[in-house]
Amino acid sequence: MKKKPLCDKCGSQNLKVQLVTYPMQMGEKQITIGRVTVRKCLDCNHLIPTEKGQEKITRCMINMMDIMMLHG
Numbered sequence: 001m002k003k004k005p006l007c008d009k010c011g012s013q014n015l016k017v018q019l020v021t022y023p024m025q026m027g028e029k030q031i032t033i034g035r036v037t038v039r040k041c042l043d044c045n046h047l048i049p050t051e052k053g054q055e056k057i058t059r060c061m062i063n064m065m066d067i068m069m070l071h072g
């Protein structure tokens with residue numbers, strides 16, 4: 001059975017799927033990843049990546065790490 005997704009911050013069910021620019025903290029660096037699919041909480045504005053969004057974040061993180069290693 002599939003559970004209805006809840007905001008993991010405030011527990012709200014008012015979530016809306018959106019494409020957003022997602023901010024990530026990588027070590028001391030703040031990076032942003034464009035066009036990530038997330039569920040946005042309409043109550044507290046918390047962003048929760050969907051499975052697809054999470055895949056994109058992971059891909060981007062791996063790319064970033066490769067670039068950092070090359071220039072490292």
Ligand SMILES: [Zn+2]
Pocket residue numbers: 007008009010011012041042043044045046
């Ligand atoms: Zn919330």
